[in-house]
Amino acid sequence: MTSRAVGATLLLLLACAKMEPPPGGPSDFQPPRVVAVRPDSLRVLPGFDDAAEFLFDEVVSEGTSPNQGLGTGDLERLIILSPSDEVPRVGWKRSRITVKPKEGWQPNRVYRVELLPGIVDLRRNRSDTSVVITFTTGAAAPQHRLVGRVFDWTRGQAAPRALVQAELLPDRLAYRSLSDSTGAFVLDPLPDGDYVVVGVLDGNRNQRRDPREAFDTVRVGPGQTEVGEIWTFPHDTIGPRMQSIAVGDSVSATITFSQFLDPAARYDSTAARVWRMPDSTAIGVTAIRTPAEDDSVTRAQAPVDTLAAIDTLEAADSAAGPPPAPTPTPTPRRTESRPALSDRLVLRVTTPWIPGGAYMIEMLGVRNVNGVAADASAGLQVPEPPPTPPAQLDSLAPAPATPGDSLPPAQPDSGA
DSSP states (O other): OOOHHHHHHHHHHHHHOOOOOOOOHHHOOOOOOOOESSSSSEEEEEEOOOOOOEEESSSSSOSSSOOOSSSSSGGGEEEEEEEEEOOOEEESSSSSSEEEEETOTTTTOOOEEEEOOOOOBTTTOBBBOOOEEEEEEOOOOOOEEEEEEEEEEETTEOTTTTTEEEEEETTTTEEEOOOOTTSSSEEEOOOOOOOEEEOOOOOSSSSSTTTOOOEEEEEEEEOOOOEEEEEEEESSSSSOOEEEEESSSSTTTEEESSSSSSSTTOOOOGGGEEETTTTTTEEEEEEEEHHHHHHHHHHHHHHHHHHHHHHHEEEEEEEEOOOOOOOOOOOOOOOSSOOOOOEEEEEEEEOOTTTTOOOEEEEEEBBBTTTTOOOEEEEEEEOOOOOOHHHHHHHHOOOOOOOOSSOOOOOOOOOO
């Protein structure tokens, strides 16, 4: 074939070629979406024995951690089945997620199956909504709801993603969900009745209340919808002990305890005993206060000239010009419906601390935030004052006399 014929053949092939889009189709940035559930919500299904299902509009990821009924699988962490104390059996079937209780569906119960946000597709798009299936195995269809908010009392702020557990009395059937990013929750639909609602700071995210996790409870009667605020805190079964003691001024020390203290508790001077060691000389106690109370009392009792000096310094600062604007920092949302918790008390004594001295301090009947009291004691070592630097010693010495002018006095000009 001549070169002219080869060129003509190539031109013919190019003319017949058809442009196609790149393989894979357009990019997908939408998260997977639930398009159907089985069974339909609020169905009454006596003898139901199938799995509850969530059906998606695309294939979803099974995750990297297998679902073996231990509660550690990626999909198991996104399913809350209640009322049940067991980890449910969670299955993955490409575009479907199936759920079934390990103990099987029990008769005449209202079941709630919640799919939490976090399902991802094969392109790692993540869902940010939850979906709930509610049905019964013979009981009447539920219509009740519980609304409230969970707070972390130790931080004085709302508790996001806190575990909420509504226990229906008298059988203590527990219906569970999570609070949103502001600590708010809506738990519905539920059977009407008498509930104990528990808010839990679920530190390990296992959707269960573990012994050391902070929690609190609210009782809600039949027909009552508003739960109100649930203020979680550690419920220690033993009383607080002293962790450290630090000297404040010459007659005060701040005691830090191992637990948060009851904010309503007040202690008089007989609740503490102080001895100077090693001869066990008793030292009188004048007051025991919270740090906030002590700051307030100390300022109120300050001499007038001290306050005037403070005012003078503030006026001088104002005359020098406005201070630079502080860098704004985000602060947690606070609420004043509960007092702030503290793990400290300020102890004031009648005799000033001796630098380098050792003391023993005992507190009687100190109560933690859930009311458990205990006696606590610890030693205090008063620090020595820092040595005076040599340069400072030299500056305190009397200054030498200023020598006279060695130049002769200037003579008056006698003229020419």
